[in-house]
Amino acid sequence: MSIQRYLEISQQRVDRHLQQLLASAPVGAERLREAMAYSLFNGGKRVRPMLVFASCEALGGDPEQALPAAAAVELIHAYSLVHDDLPAMDDDDLRRGKPTCHIAYDEATAILAGDALQALAFEQLCQPVPTHNSGLQLQLVQLLARGAGLYGMVAGQAIDLAAVGKPLGLDQLEQMHNHKTGALICASVEMGARIGGASADQLQRLQRYARAVGLAFQVQDDILDVEADTETLGKTQGADQALNKPTYPALLGLEGAKHKAQTLLEEALDALVPFNDQASPLRELARYIVHRSH
Amino acid sequence: MSIQRYLEISQQRVDRHLQQLLASAPVGAERLREAMAYSLFNGGKRVRPMLVFASCEALGGDPEQALPAAAAVELIHAYSLVHDDLPAMDDDDLRRGKPTCHIAYDEATAILAGDALQALAFEQLCQPVPTHNSGLQLQLVQLLARGAGLYGMVAGQAIDLAAVGKPLGLDQLEQMHNHKTGALICASVEMGARIGGASADQLQRLQRYARAVGLAFQVQDDILDVEADTETLGKTQGADQALNKPTYPALLGLEGAKHKAQTLLEEALDALVPFNDQASPLRELARYIVHRSH
Numbered sequence: 001m002s003i004q005r006y007l008e009i010s011q012q013r014v015d016r017h018l019q020q021l022l023a024s025a026p027v028g029a030e031r032l033r034e035a036m037a038y039s040l041f042n043g044g045k046r047v048r049p050m051l052v053f054a055s056c057e058a059l060g061g062d063p064e065q066a067l068p069a070a071a072a073v074e075l076i077h078a079y080s081l082v083h084d085d086l087p088a089m090d091d092d093d094l095r096r097g098k099p100t101c102h103i104a105y106d107e108a109t110a111i112l113a114g115d116a117l118q119a120l121a122f123e124q125l126c127q128p129v130p131t132h133n134s135g136l137q138l139q140l141v142q143l144l145a146r147g148a149g150l151y152g153m154v155a156g157q158a159i160d161l162a163a164v165g166k167p168l169g170l171d172q173l174e175q176m177h178n179h180k181t182g183a184l185i186c187a188s189v190e191m192g193a194r195i196g197g198a199s200a201d202q203l204q205r206l207q208r209y210a211r212a213v214g215l216a217f218q219v220q221d222d223i224l225d226v227e228a229d230t231e232t233l234g235k236t237q238g239a240d241q242a243l244n245k246p247t248y249p250a251l252l253g254l255e256g257a258k259h260k261a262q263t264l265l266e267e268a269l270d271a272l273v274p275f276n277d278q279a280s281p282l283r284e285l286a287r288y289i290v291h292r293s294h
Numbered sequence: 295m296s297i298q299r300y301l302e303i304s305q306q307r308v309d310r311h312l313q314q315l316l317a318s319a320p321v322g323a324e325r326l327r328e329a330m331a332y333s334l335f336n337g338g339k340r341v342r343p344m345l346v347f348a349s350c351e352a353l354g355g356d357p358e359q360a361l362p363a364a365a366a367v368e369l370i371h372a373y374s375l376v377h378d379d380l381p382a383m384d385d386d387d388l389r390r391g392k393p394t395c396h397i398a399y400d401e402a403t404a405i406l407a408g409d410a411l412q413a414l415a416f417e418q419l420c421q422p423v424p425t426h427n428s429g430l431q432l433q434l435v436q437l438l439a440r441g442a443g444l445y446g447m448v449a450g451q452a453i454d455l456a457a458v459g460k461p462l463g464l465d466q467l468e469q470m471h472n473h474k475t476g477a478l479i480c481a482s483v484e485m486g487a488r489i490g491g492a493s494a495d496q497l498q499r500l501q502r503y504a505r506a507v508g509l510a511f512q513v514q515d516d517i518l519d520v521e522a523d524t525e526t527l528g529k530t531q532g533a534d535q536a537l538n539k540p541t542y543p544a545l546l547g548l549e550g551a552k553h554k555a556q557t558l559l560e561e562a563l564d565a566l567v568p569f570n571d572q573a574s575p576l577r578e579l580a581r582y583i584v585h586r587s588h
Contacts, residue, residue, distance in 0.1 A: 025444060026473060028453035028466070033444065083409060088401035107382035108455050111405070112448050115377060118409065119443030122416045126436035134429040141435055142420035149413030150319060150327065154406050158326035161402055172322070179320060 003284040007050060013063070014049040014070045015041065021071065021124055035105045035113040036120075040078045043096050047217075048073040048188045050285060055192025055206055058272075058279035065131050069140055069191040072121040073184060076148045079117035080184075082110050084157065118148070132195070140191050147187030156180025160245075168246035174215065181221075182214035189213075208271035209282065216264035217289050222247040223257050228294065265290040297578040301344060307357070308343040308364045309335065315365065315418055329399045329407040330414075334372045337390050341511075342367040342482045344579060349486025349500055352566075352573035359425050362418055363434055363485040367478060369415035370442045374478075376408040378451065412442070426489070434485050441481030450474025454539075462540035468509065475515075476508035483507075502565035503576065510558035511583050516541040517551050522588065559584040 001009075018040055025033035049070035053063040063070075085092040085100040086107065093103050102110035125141050146152055156179030163176060189210035193203050226249045248257040268286040272279050295303075312334055319327035343364035347357040357364075379386040379394040380401065387397050396404035419435050440446055450473030457470060483504035487497050520543045542551040562580040566573050 022444075026449045026453070027469065028456060029444065029449035029473075031456065032449060032452035036444065079409075083405055086402075086405060088405060108380075109452070111377055111380060111382060112452050112455070114409070115373075115412065116444045116448040118412055119439050119446075119448065123436060123439035123443055126432050126439065134427070134432045138420050138428045138432050138435070141432070142417060145413050145417035145420065149417055150316075150323065150330065150410045152413075154410040154413065155320045155323035155326060158403070158406050159320070159322035161406075162322060162325065175321065179323075 001281075003281070003288050006054075006281050006284065007045065007288075010050040010053050010063075010070075011046045013053070013067065014046055014074060017067050017071045018074065021120060031105065031109060032112055032116060035101055035109045036117055038104055039082045039101045039110075039113055040075070040117065042078075042098060044074070044078070046070075046074060047285075047289070048077055048184060050281075051185060051188040051210075051213075052192040052195075054279075054281035054285055055189045056196040057192075058206070058275055058282050059193065059196030059198055059202060060278055061192075061196030062131075065129060066192055066195045068125050068127055068129060069144075069195060070188075072125040072140075072144055073188045073191070075117050075121035075124075076144065076153070076184060079114040079121070080148075080153060080157070082114040082117070086110060089157075089161075121148075136194060139194055143187050143191055143194070147183040152179060152183030152187070153181075156183065164245060166246075168251075170251055173246050173248070173251065177215060177218040178211070181218050182211060185214035185217065186210040202275075205271045205274065209268045209286070212264045212268035212271065213286050213289055216261050216268065216286070219248045219257055219261045219264065220290055220292065222249055223254065223261065224292075224294065226254060261290045295575075297575070297582050300348075300575050300578065301339065301582075304344040304347050304357075304364075305340045307347070307361065308340055308368060311361050311365045312368065315414060325399065325403060326406055326410060329395055329403045330411055332398055333376045333395045333404075333407055334369070334411065336372075336392060338368070338372070340364075340368060341579075341583070342371055342478060344575075345479060345482040345504075345507075346486040346489075348573075348575035348579055349483045350490040351486075352500070352569055352576050353487065353490030353492055353496060354572055355486075355490030356425075359423060360486055360489045362421055362423060363438075363489060364482075366415040366419040366434075366438055367482045367485070369411050369418075370438065370447070370478060373408040373411035373415070374442075374447055374451070376404050376411070380404060383451075383455075415442075430488060433488055437481050437484055437488070441477040446473060446477030446481070447475075450477065458539060460540075462545075464545055467540050467542070467545065471509060471512040472505070475512050476505060479508035479511065480504040496569075499565045499568065503562045503580070506558045506562035506565065507580050507583055510555050510562065510580070513542045513551055513555040513558065514584055514586065516543055517548065517555065518586075518588065520548060555584045 022033060022037045052066050052070040052073060056066040057063055082101045084090050086102055092100050101113055122141060156176055159176040160180055189206050193206045252260060265286055269283055272283055316327060316331045346360050346364040346367060350360040351357055376395045378384050379389060380396055386394050395407055416435060450470055453470040454474055483500050487500045542554060546554060559580055563577055566577055
């Protein structure tokens with residue numbers, strides 16, 4: 001199966017589930033539900049859910065069992081984008097070529113939609129799954145909450161905010177990204193691994209894979225920001241540079257950044273060496289992340 | 295034990311736990327941690343944690359076992375206040391006479407602090423508790439997430455937003471409050487009840503108690519907003535009236551609202567009739583909520 005086909009299937013699987021979660025709302029909160037759905041179904045590639053599915057499958061697990069976990073990471077990712085785009089944060093009017101949530105609705109609704117998306121991630125992760133015992137489910141909640149919070153994604157956003165306009169070294173840039181995008185990507189892989197029943201050694205290898213892929217994702221993002229034009233990317237070209245944000249191309253040069261992405265890809269693939277063909281989607285996904293053009 | 299003493303003990307117990315949770319932060323995210331602590335330790339009365347403890351004790355449970363649940367509801371409450379005060383929401387500069395989080399720090403930090411407080415609520419609720427099986431813990435996470443999200447607190451805030459400047463009937467006002475404050479109060483009581491090992495009948499009675507107390511809390515809040523002056527309350531007097539927000543005194547008159555609060559108190563106490571003296575704190579708490587002067 002091609003990676004494109006795998007992405008499509010993963011996307012359809014998780015989108016069906018997410019749609020059910022947002023099928024209704026209490027009277028008077030319809031606009032909140034709409035804003036949540038608007039932000040969630042915005043053409044995202046569902047890379048994180050796919051990492052959950054592929055990690056589970058790499059161990060012979062059934063991806064259907066990983067559906068609540070996959071939905072949960074996407075809900076957290078979606079909420080973070082809504083809040084990131086707010087005027088007080090990145091102040092972005094467009095995402096994927098469409099008005100951001102606070103433009104399409106209003107700022108208050110965008111704040112609340114983000115808040116409710118986060119709560120929904122945890123709520124639906126507690127739904128009974130026939131094959132999961134509650135110990136495993138609790139572990140998944142904890143992994144996700146840690147990856148999302150003060151020791152994970154939100155810390156990365158705070159480090160990012162503090163860094164605007166300041167010269168960052170490579171180590172500091174990496175520390176920021178390891179939190180901002182890396183933590184949720186690591187949580188995605190580890191959740192899939194736990195559902196798939198990973199041994200201690202398998203878990204360690206998958207964590208290595210996740211750290212490399214998480215960073216590669218960000219390096220490639222920075223490269224695309226330099227290379228892509230507004231039309232392809234759906235956001236203003238060179239936005240990070242304009243904000244004087246530190247990036248890998250700025251620190252390493254464009255060629256240096258490309259070399260870094262390639263090295264990280266090799267590291268990710270190396271971590272998967274003992275795994276059999278069931279890990280093919282994970283391998284392909286790492287290649288896709290580094291070679292994608294948008 | 296007087297209710298004041300019980301409040302003090304509950305407050306100290308939960309504050310110690312909360313302080314440990316916020317003892318450190320990743321490098322670069324110190325300001326985020328500070329803003330979280332600033333918002334969490336702002337002189338709040340810890341009514342919700344006390345409801346968790348008192349519900350657990352009403353069934354003969356050990357309140358120490360309810361500590362993570364008590365901390366979790368307070369973390370959710372604290373995050374909701376931070377986001378509620380934002381310029382795009384209620385735009386409040388003061389809370390309890392101190393600058394609100396976005397004034398003391400900045401708006402972006404306040405958004406992130408709220409987000410991280412929410413994640414922390416769920417993360418620490420997953421910490422192992424010796425006497426809890428993971429099935430119970432998972433149930434607690436789900437109760438809290440539901441009470442906080444699209445079918446709970448955030449829905450209430452959205453209904454509240456939509457209602458500004460519009461005439462609301464009594465039923466609509468109640469529907470708003472049942473979500474905005476009631477849902478988290480119900481979750482607090484139900485979490486305590488589950489930890490205390492409530493039977494189906496006990497649970498139903500405690501839910502009745504919680505619904506009445508939750509609404510009484512809001513009615514009394516509206517009354518205080520009319521009666522109290524800025525100094526006592528620490529927020530601008532009559533702020534709700536100024537915003538043309540619907541309130542119980544506006545709909546029922548001041549005396550009518552007081553009568554309503556008294557009726558709800560009686561309903562709450564009636565729900566507790568079959569409980570023995572272990573439910574005294576719950577009874578006292580209901581009286582305190584209706585008779586408090588700030």
